Amino acid sequence: xxxxxxxxxxxxxxxxxxxxxxxxxxxxxxxxxxxxxxxxxxxxxxxxxxxxxxxxxxxxxxxxxxxxxxxxxxxxxxxxxxxxxxxxxxxxxxxxxxxxxxxxxxxxxxxxxxxxxxxxxxxxxxxxxxxxxxxxxxxxxxxxxxxxxxxxxxxxxxxxxxxxxxxxxxxxxxxxxxxxxxxxxxxxxxxxxxxxxxxxxxxxxxxxxxxxxxxxxxxxxxxxxxxxxxxxxxxxxxxxxxxxxxxxxxxxxxxxxxxxxxxxxxxxxxxxxxxxxxxxxxxxxxxxxxxxxxxxxxxxxxxxxxxxxxxxxxxxxxxxxxxxxxxxxxxxxxxxxxxxxxxxxxxxxxxxxxxxxxxxxxxxxxxxxxxxxxxxxxxxxxxxxxxxxxxxxxxxxxxxxxxxxxxxxxxxxxxxxxxxxxxxxxxxxxxxxxxxxxxxxxxxxxxxxxxxxxxxxxxxxxxxxxxxxxxxxxxx
Amino acid sequence: xxxxxxxxxxxxxxxxxxxxxxxxxxxxxxxxxxxxxxxxxxxxxxxxxxxxxxxxxxxxxxxxxxxxxxxxxxxxxxxxxxxxxxxxxxxxxxxxxxxxxxxxxxxxxxxxxxxxxxxxxxxxxxxxxxxxxxxxxxxxxxxxxxxxxxxxxxxxxxxxxxxxxxxxxxxxxxxxxxxxxxxxxxxxxxxxxxxxxxxxxxxxxxxxxxxxxxxxxxxxxxxxxxxxxxxxxxxxxxxxxxxxxxxxxxxxxxxxxxxxxxxxxxxxxxxxxxxxxxxxxxxxxxxxxxxxxxxxxxxxxxxxxxxxxxxxxxxxxxxxxxxxxxxxxxxxxxxxxxxxxxxxxxxxxxxxxxxxxxxxxxxxxxxxxxxxxxxxxxxxxxxxxxxxxxxxxxxxxxxxxxxxxxxxxxxxxxxxxxxxxxxxxxxxxxxxxxxxxxxx
Numbered sequence: 064x065x066x067x068x069x070x071x072x073x074x075x076x077x078x079x080x081x082x083x084x085x086x087x088x089x090x091x092x093x094x095x096x097x098x099x100x101x102x103x104x105x106x107x108x109x110x111x112x113x114x115x116x117x118x119x120x121x122x123x124x125x126x127x128x129x130x131x132x133x134x135x136x137x138x139x140x141x142x143x144x145x146x147x148x149x150x151x152x153x154x155x156x157x158x159x160x161x162x163x164x165x166x167x168x169x170x171x172x173x174x175x176x177x178x179x180x181x182x183x184x185x186x187x188x189x190x191x192x193x194x195x196x197x198x199x200x201x202x203x204x205x206x207x208x209x210x211x212x213x214x215x216x217x218x219x220x221x222x223x224x225x226x227x228x229x230x231x232x233x234x235x236x237x238x239x240x241x242x243x244x245x246x247x248x249x250x251x252x253x254x255x256x257x258x259x260x261x262x263x264x265x266x267x268x269x270x271x272x273x274x275x276x277x278x279x280x281x282x283x284x285x286x287x288x289x290x291x292x293x294x295x296x297x298x299x300x301x302x303x304x305x306x307x308x309x310x311x312x313x314x315x316x317x318x319x320x321x322x323x324x325x326x327x328x329x330x331x332x333x334x335x336x337x338x339x340x341x342x343x344x345x346x347x348x349x350x351x352x353x354x355x356x357x358x359x360x361x362x363x364x365x366x367x368x369x370x371x372x373x374x375x376x377x378x379x380x381x382x383x384x385x386x387x388x389x390x391x392x393x394x395x396x397x398x399x400x401x402x403x404x405x406x407x408x409x410x411x412x413x414x415x416x417x418x419x420x421x422x423x424x425x426x427x428x429x430x431x432x433x434x435x436x437x438x439x440x441x442x443x444x445x446x447x448x449x450x451x452x453x454x455x456x457x458x459x460x461x462x463x464x465x466x467x468x469x470x471x472x473x474x475x476x477x478x479x480x481x482x483x484x485x486x487x488x489x490x491x492x493x494x495x496x497x498x499x500x501x502x503x504x505x506x507x508x509x510x511x512x513x514x515x516x517x518x519x520x521x522x523x524x525x526x527x528x529x530x531x532x533x534x535x536x537x538x539x
Numbered sequence: 540x541x542x543x544x545x546x547x548x549x550x551x552x553x554x555x556x557x558x559x560x561x562x563x564x565x566x567x568x569x570x571x572x573x574x575x576x577x578x579x580x581x582x583x584x585x586x587x588x589x590x591x592x593x594x595x596x597x598x599x600x601x602x603x604x605x606x607x608x609x610x611x612x613x614x615x616x617x618x619x620x621x622x623x624x625x626x627x628x629x630x631x632x633x634x635x636x637x638x639x640x641x642x643x644x645x646x647x648x649x650x651x652x653x654x655x656x657x658x659x660x661x662x663x664x665x666x667x668x669x670x671x672x673x674x675x676x677x678x679x680x681x682x683x684x685x686x687x688x689x690x691x692x693x694x695x696x697x698x699x700x701x702x703x704x705x706x707x708x709x710x711x712x713x714x715x716x717x718x719x720x721x722x723x724x725x726x727x728x729x730x731x732x733x734x735x736x737x738x739x740x741x742x743x744x745x746x747x748x749x750x751x752x753x754x755x756x757x758x759x760x761x762x763x764x765x766x767x768x769x770x771x772x773x774x775x776x777x778x779x780x781x782x783x784x785x786x787x788x789x790x791x792x793x794x795x796x797x798x799x800x801x802x803x804x805x806x807x808x809x810x811x812x813x814x815x816x817x818x819x820x821x822x823x824x825x826x827x828x829x830x831x832x833x834x835x836x837x838x839x840x841x842x843x844x845x846x847x848x849x850x851x852x853x854x855x856x857x858x859x860x861x862x863x864x865x866x867x868x869x870x871x872x873x874x875x876x877x878x879x880x881x882x883x884x885x886x887x888x889x890x891x892x893x894x895x896x897x898x899x900x901x902x903x904x905x906x907x908x909x910x911x912x913x914x915x916x917x918x919x920x921x922x923x924x925x926x927x928x929x930x931x932x933x934x935x936x937x938x939x940x941x942x943x944x945x946x947x948x949x950x951x952x953x954x955x956x957x958x959x960x961x962x963x964x965x966x967x968x969x970x971x972x973x974x975x976x977x978x979x
Contacts, residue, residue: 099634101594104625106606106618109588122584126607129614136587143573143583146660150667152579180632202785240786243795245900247787323576325716326677326708329892329909411586450895452907452926454714457979459905459928461897479898483928483979514678514706515572515586515956534979539901539932 066110067217069130074219075137077116077144079160081219083368084110084128085410087212090175092183094191095204099184109410114140115155119148124411152321158395162222163372167365169229169258170358175209178261183207186264193273194237197281201245206234206252208508216370224366230520231263232256232508235272239280246283246478248276248463249445254301254505256520257359279464282476289465289480289537295440295494296482296533297433300503302462304523305446307423308507310486311344311351312521314455315378316512317389317401318416328512329453332487333387338399342384345490350424351379353388353402360522361506362406362419369414371403378402378421382491389416408517415513420506420522426496433495433529435471441535442466442473443480451486459483479538489530497526540567540589540685541649541697543610547591548689550616554623555691562641563593564820565687567608568959570680571659575707578667578675585659585682588959591619592820595626599635602626640848642822645694650817652700656681657726665728666705669735673742677707684960686816698816700724700962705731706954708910709738711745715923718764718890718910722952741911750914750922756974758885760878760915763949765891767965770806770937771866772894772904778808778831779861780840784850789902789933793837798934800835801941805869807831808841808857813865814952815962818856819844825856831863835938866965871944873971878945880918881971886927887913887920902933905978928979936972945969 070082087107093100109126114137121143123136175183187205194203210230217223234252238245250272257263264270298306318324319331320338333342355364355373365373369390377385389397390405393416405414434442448461465480466473506522544565551561567589574581592605604622608615659681666679681703688696704722719738721731761769773789782788792798810817811827818824821844830838841861847854858864873881886908894906905928912924945968953963 098637101601101603101636101639102629102633104602104604104622104629106604106622107590108607119580120582122582124584124586124588126588126590127609127611129609129611132609132611139585142660143585146663147580147583150579152576152581180629184632202787238785238787243792243900245786245791321576322674322676322710323574323581325576325710326706326718330714411588413582413584415582448895448897448899448905450893450897450905450907450928452928453892453909454926457907457926457928459897459930459979481897485979511957514574515570515680515960518957538898539903 066128067215069133070217073134073137075114075141077114077141078156079115081113082110082217083410084215085212087210087409089208089210092187092207093204094187096202097188097192099188107409111410111413112136112140114144116141116144117148118154118156119144119146119151120155121147122413153396158392160218161370161391162218162220163366163370164223165365166225168227171229171260172262173260175229175260190235190270190273194235194277196277197239199239199241199281199284200237200277201240202238204236208232216368218370222370224370226364226366228258229260230256230258230361231260233264233267233269235276237276237280239284241284244284246280247447248280248283250276253509254304254446254507256361256506256508257504258361258363259359283464283478286476286478289441289477289535291536293532294535295437295529295531296535297437297440297442297468297527297529299442299444299527300501300505300525301445302443302460303423303525303528304505305449305460307421307523307525308418308521309449309451310455310458310489312388312418312421314486315387316416317387317393317397317399320387321393321396324512327514329455332454332456335397335399337384338387343382343491344379344384345382346493347382348426348493348496349379349382349490350377352376352422352424353378353404353419354422355403355419357420357524360420360504360524361520362522364419367403367405368407369405371405373403376402388418390414406519408519412515412517417512417519418510418521420524422524423496423526425499425502425526428495428497430497430501430527433497433527434468434473436495436529437468438470440468441477441480442468448481456486458486477537480535481537482533482535484533492531493528494531495529497528501527541687541699544687544689545695546612547615547619548695551593551619551623552691554620558597560596560691561593562690562822563591565685566590566959567685568682570682570960573659573663573679575666576676578670578673593622593626595623595630597630599639600630600633601636601639602629602633638845638848640821640844640854641690642694643692645692646824647695648818648824649697654683654701655725656701656703662703662726665731669732673739674710675707676710677705679703679705680954680956680960684962688818688820688822690822694822696818700814704952704954709742711742714926715745715749716910717741717745720954744913744920745911745923747922749925751925752927752977754978756976758882758973759975760882760885760887761970761972762889763967763969764951765888766868766970767866767951767967768891768894769904770868771965774862778841778863780842780846780850780852781861783840789896789899790837791900792902792934800832800934800938802835803871803941803944804835804937805833807867808863809865809867809966812867812966814964815864819858823854823856829855864963866967868967870946870948870968873943873945875945875947878969879915879920882915883918884916886924887915897930903930904933905930927977929976930978931976936975940973940975942971942973
């Protein structure tokens with residue numbers, strides 16, 4: 064490729080230099096209230112040059128991929144490397160950057176481009192139409208969001224990693240109103256995306272969701288508020304993913320532990336000593352893995368954006384903390400093991416420590432057995448509200464849909480189920496972990512962090528779980 | 540850059556066939572971003588990006604697309620021709636769009652910023668010098684931001700600004716820190732040092748034994764920054780016409796149940812005094828002011844062109860998300876030197892964090908205190924506060940329980956940079972509130 068050849072020809076005499084070239088394309092089909100919204104087609108192409116030299120590091124991102132553009136980017140990155148040489152958080156000569164050769168492609172069975180646009184529109188249109196079943200339904204929509212991304216990471220010393228991703232993010236939502244009360248049920252969109260093609264719609268039973276959502280939103284409209292009290296909660300996978308994301312994933316990011324994020328995304332209650340001293344993060348039922356190699360998850364890849372080879376590792380095993388989430392630079396700075404998770408949101412942002420696929424391994428309990436184990440509690444489904452402190456400790460989450468559990472039986476629907484807790488102790492009250500039948504492969508395309516700000520895609524596969532002694536409450 | 544955009548718009552106009560027309564927007568930036576941790580550089584670099592969004596329209600059918608631009612004319616013209624061809628092929632497969640609306644009255648404007656920035660490397664050296672001996676963490680961002688609009692009817696709009704935004708914290712230890720910001724168009728090392736000294740002075744208070752509050756209701760003072768974040772959350776669905784008509788607005792009880800806020804509360808989208816462009820993505824000019832809440836009662840909505848067409852009302856040039864870009868909350872009558880005395884005993888909240896609706900129809904908002912928040916007794920700061928979670932409705936906090944707003948207002952320039960550097964800003968007072976609910 065011309066850009067690669069130009070880069071190799073221009074590579075400067077520095078300690079390390081890389082080119083990360085990203086081309087992405089997206090198409091969004093969105094039908095709202097049975098009206099097709101503008102079908103947006105996006106193309107994004109650019110490159111980032113990274114240089115380390117004499118202990119400093121600098122980068123430059125540009126959408127100008129001409130030889131002049133690359134030359135200017137190299138000069139700018141080099142200027143910043145020189146400027147930071149004597150005043151960086153680490154002498155970058157100590158960071159051994161990876162030099163791999165390899166590639167990765169998403170497994171795709173039914174390619175987006177092989178299905179005519181009109182047919183894809185019809186899928187969204189027909190599912191949208193099925194959502195409007197009652198006059199009290201005031202808004203409803205269906206989404207198919209396709210992303211294709213090709214990235215080439217080239218190092219001046221011979222590394223070359225090529226990765227090609229195809230992603231589908233489907234969604235449905237329905238909103239109902241009565242007077243000053245409005246409730247919502249939704250599926251996907253915010254919490255469900257996978258690598259692959261349109262076969263994902265079959266995998267997730269996309270065309271079977273609308274009637275259930277419409278029925279549930281009307282149920283919610285007439286439902287009482289979730290009760291207040293300390294009780295057990297049974298969190299379905301579409302709330303568990305968020306619980307894992309906010310109270311396990313973010314606290315364990317090594318750049319937070321190193322303090323990089325303290326001005327924006329925040330610090331963490333996790334310390335290097337906890338990592339060295341086998342801190343008990345949760346009950347013995349808690350097994351968290353970092354697994355960027357798993358099938359069709361949203362953040363599956365073979366190499367991170369620094370070129371480090373991705374491998375599955377346990378982050379928490381039998382409740383005991385094993386390691387943090389940090390790429391090669393953070394690992395060197397902290398003197399701690401990490402993971403291949405140095406990731407950027409695109410060509411115009413530098414990689415930082417992010418989650419990729421962070422999963423809770425399944426346990427042995429069926430959904431029915433978990434319900435049966437609860438004398439007094441609430442079943443909660445689908446996250447709708449999330450907030451956690453800057454140390455990732457005091458959290459409060461809310462869900463769209465709940466049901467009381469009394470004496471081991473699912474009872475009436477309750478609206479606005481919320482719960483609050485503290486990460487450092489919450490996971491120690493993990494009482495039951497659902498079996499493989501309760502697992503859902505979820506994730507979000509909207510994980511925000513970093514300065515400058517970046518949104519990346521992360522995957523979370525998780526079963527439903529029971530937690531004990533949880534502070535539960537409802538709406539106003 | 541303005542000329543380049545106009546040349547591309549002329550190129551696009553020449554490529555049209557038959558009764559086709561187009562609208563397009565340009566966004567670009569030449570930015571420097573330097574991250575700091577422990578008063579050392581964590582990551583330093585530059586981002587040069589240009590993006591063009593194009594909407595090809597034929598009758599009521601239209602196909603939008605966007606692409607990055609290289610800045611090299613022949614390459615970009617080739618790329619735009621490909622996009623145009625792709626959109627043209629798509630048009631026959633698309634139905635009429637009943638909600639399409641774009642400006643047909645030509646109204647060309649330009650707002651040209653002057654580049655008075657010092658070299659970013661110089662600013663960084665001054666920051667490192669000013670922060671010497673401190674645990675400074677944050678980001679310096681600077682450079683040009685460019686926005687344009689054009690259509691095949693001949694309209695051309697251009698906006699450019701050259702600004703800096705240094706957003707930082709000084710840490711004492713753990714999560715105890717002072718947050719500060721310095722943003723503008725003319726960098727002055729003396730101003731930086733004065734702000735750094737101010738932050739450093741507050742650090743001394745953070746060294747004292749922190750106080751942990753029991754959950755309950757407390758008298759609080761929200762700084763202007765905290766008010767900007769608390770009321771700013773309403774930008775998430777609160778003021779948009781679509782969210783009102785679909786009953787999803789967090790202000791639902793104001794439009795359905797007659798709820799009101801404190802009569803002292805006046806909220807406006809003040810484009811005239813903000814730093815954002817005064818035109819939208821469909822070619823409409825934004826009015827100088829849109830009054831959102833007047834005397835505590837709901838007044839007008841922000842209306843995007845699409846919502847305007849859908850609901851049959853005039854647009855006021857709002858963005859597709861119908862959120863304020865230039866939030867303006869009117870001043871009150873509490874002087875700055877009276878704040879601690881009026882607070883008497885309670886919590887001085889400098890910053891809040893991670894706000895979200897915990898009950899959206901009731902506009903109940905949860906979030907955390909963050910950075911330098913203090914416990915005040917008898918009008919004197921006595922201890923830093925360990926972080927607390929609040930869960931409180933807008934109707935209580937800025938309704939019956941609002942004791943007053945400050946005379947002095949702070950200009951807040953958004954330091955956000957998702958996708959590109961933000962042009963949002965606010966001009967807001969602080970707020971004294973009783974019985975503010977902390978729950979964790």
